[in-house]
Amino acid sequence: MSKTLTLLPLGIISVKSCAGFSLGSTVQAHTKGIWMWRVPHPKKLNHTLILLDTEGLGDVEKHPSYVTELTDKIKEKSSSGTEQISLFPDFVWTVRDFILDLEINGEPITSDQYLENALKLKKGTNEEVKICIQKFFLKKKCFIFVPPAHTKKLKNLEKLHDDELDVDFVESTKNFCEYIFNDSEAKTLPGGGMVNGPRLGNLVLTYVQAITSGGVPCMENAVLALSQTENSAAVQRALTYYEEKMKQSVDFPTETHQELLNVHNVYKREAIKVFTENSFKDVDHKFQKSLEIHLEDKLHDFCKQNEKESSDRCTALLLDIFSHLEKAVKQKVFSCPGGYDIYICRVENLVQKYNRQPRKGIQAKKTLEEYLKSKETVNDAIKQADQALTAKKREKEEQEKKAQAAAAAAREYEERLKRQEQMMREQEMRQQEQMRRMAEEREAQRRKILEEQEREQARRLQEQRELFQEQQRRENAEKQRQIQALQEMIHNSNSGSDCIIL
Numbered sequence: 001m002s003k004t005l006t007l008l009p010l011g012i013i014s015v016k017s018c019a020g021f022s023l024g025s026t027v028q029a030h031t032k033g034i035w036m037w038r039v040p041h042p043k044k045l046n047h048t049l050i051l052l053d054t055e056g057l058g059d060v061e062k063h064p065s066y067v068t069e070l071t072d073k074i075k076e077k078s079s080s081g082t083e084q085i086s087l088f089p090d091f092v093w094t095v096r097d098f099i100l101d102l103e104i105n106g107e108p109i110t111s112d113q114y115l116e117n118a119l120k121l122k123k124g125t126n127e128e129v130k131i132c133i134q135k136f137f138l139k140k141k142c143f144i145f146v147p148p149a150h151t152k153k154l155k156n157l158e159k160l161h162d163d164e165l166d167v168d169f170v171e172s173t174k175n176f177c178e179y180i181f182n183d184s185e186a187k188t189l190p191g192g193g194m195v196n197g198p199r200l201g202n203l204v205l206t207y208v209q210a211i212t213s214g215g216v217p218c219m220e221n222a223v224l225a226l227s228q229t230e231n232s233a234a235v236q237r238a239l240t241y242y243e244e245k246m247k248q249s250v251d252f253p254t255e256t257h258q259e260l261l262n263v264h265n266v267y268k269r270e271a272i273k274v275f276t277e278n279s280f281k282d283v284d285h286k287f288q289k290s291l292e293i294h295l296e297d298k299l300h301d302f303c304k305q306n307e308k309e310s311s312d313r314c315t316a317l318l319l320d321i322f323s324h325l326e327k328a329v330k331q332k333v334f335s336c337p338g339g340y341d342i343y344i345c346r347v348e349n350l351v352q353k354y355n356r357q358p359r360k361g362i363q364a365k366k367t368l369e370e371y372l373k374s375k376e377t378v379n380d381a382i383k384q385a386d387q388a389l390t391a392k393k394r395e396k397e398e399q400e401k402k403a404q405a406a407a408a409a410a411r412e413y414e415e416r417l418k419r420q421e422q423m424m425r426e427q428e429m430r431q432q433e434q435m436r437r438m439a440e441e442r443e444a445q446r447r448k449i450l451e452e453q454e455r456e457q458a459r460r461l462q463e464q465r466e467l468f469q470e471q472q473r474r475e476n477a478e479k480q481r482q483i484q485a486l487q488e489m490i491h492n493s494n495s496g497s498d499c500i501i502l
Contacts, residue, residue, distance in 0.1 A: 033054075035052070035054075036050065037053070038051070039051070043182065047186060088138070090141065091141070092143065094176065095114075095142065095143070095145060096147075097145070099147065102114055114144070115140060143176045145169055145172050145173070146172070147169070149166055189280070189281075193281060199226055202230070203222055203226060206226070226280065227280050227282070230278070230279065230280040231279050231281075231287035232287070234274075235287055235291045238278075239298065242267050246298075252305060252306055252310075253306050253313060253363070254361060264299050268292075268295050271295060272288065276288075307361075307363055309361065310364065311363040311366075313359070315367055315371075317360065318368065321350050321353055321357075322371075325343075325347070325350060329343075335385050336389060337386065337389045337390040339386045340383045343379070351368065351372075
């Protein structure tokens with residue numbers, strides 16, 4: 001944004017761009033009020049040129065009133081002191097349709113010398129204007145423009161090309177633009193803050209409101225109001241940045257409070273940086289301190305949100321995990337002896353399952369404790385029912401034990417009688433068996449004796465048979481011997497020997 005205040009002939013604007021302001025072709029003002037046109041600075045990045053087109057000063061109906069009012073305002077302002085002089089822009093005066101020779105007392109002069117000579121104090125109606133220009137504008141520059149074209153062509157000036165314009169006019173225009181583009185500085189405010197679009201809008205609004213209300217625009221008040229607006233907007237911009245970054249970066253619920261604080265500290269620093277980059281004259285860091293308070297409030301809100309989302313998630317988890325157990329309680333599954341121990345065991349298992357679930361957040365323990373505490377009445381009811389049913393069961397078991405003991409005693413007595421009868425039967429059977437065995441033994445003994453007698457008799461018969469046979473054998477042998485002896489005798493007698501017959 002140019003700091004240079006340029007009294008720019010309308011013809012020059014039209015030469016640079018036909019898309020700029022339109023021109024009038026009569027002495028009556030064509031422009032109503034002030035028209036604004038902004039264009040990017042052709043040589044300075046991120047700078048903008050603001051061009052203002054006011055109602056033409058050539059309108060004889062309004063020229064004196066404008067100049068007189070402007071003089072009065074500047075005069076009133078100058079009475080407050082010269083502290084603001086450094087804030088006034090460079091003064092560039094362009095003289096259009098200049099056809100005179102640049103000479104003073106026969107000596108050639110420059111356009112700047114022409115301006116200085118014109119601002120020398122003389123008696124006349126414009127002396128107050130000269131005083132204001134000399135006092136408030138420390139740097140002054142003048143450009144002289146010859147008529148841009150022949151008089152007949154001026155009505156269609158917007159449609160003319162550079163080669164149809166006067167050569168000196170084109171050269172002066174080039175020099176003028178080069179000066180504006182290269183030497184003009186960005187508009188600044190007390191404290192060194194540059195004026196951007198929003199700041200310019202706020203300043204203009206402040207000045208217009210002061211003028212229309214009959215007052216005098218005050219730079220100090222305007223800057224103060226601007227700082228309030230700018231810093232309030234900077235605080236809001238920083239808060240918005242902080243909120244957006246926190247919402248993007250924090251995955252609620254966080255496992256620990258420190259995790260949230262770590263992210264907060266990062267974006268708190270960045271938010272303060274955003275504020276610093278967009279703030280203006282934050283005296284005593286008033287607005288930054290306010291921002292830090294707001295950031296702490298936002299952190300408090302995020303902590304509450306973190307706690308709520310953690311609590312909500314944990315509550316949902318508990319309802320889901322314990323749903324089957326609660327259904328079983330309603331169905332009185334644990335209304336039985338020993339049911340309380342079973343119930344407690346189930347609860348402990350479900351608590352372990354809950355603890356294993358990830359991303360429960362900082363309310364995990366508290367929510368679990370509150371849930372378990374809310375079930376204490378149920379726990380007590382199950383425990384009391386268990387105790388009552390266990391007592392009844394124990395009493396019933398005692399009665400059953402007594403009945404079982406009596407039945408066992410009866411069975412034992414009966415069994416004992418049966419065993420005694422069985423023993424008697426067995427004893428009788430053993431006696432019978434013994435008698436049978438004795439009879440068998442006697443019979444066997446008798447048969448053995450008979451067999452021995454028979455064997456003895458057979459033996460004796462065999463001995464007698466053998467003796468008889470032996471006797472027979474001997475007798476036969478004797479007879480055979482005798483026969484043989486007889487045969488020998490016969491043989492001998494046949495052989496002439498004396499034979500003696502016995």
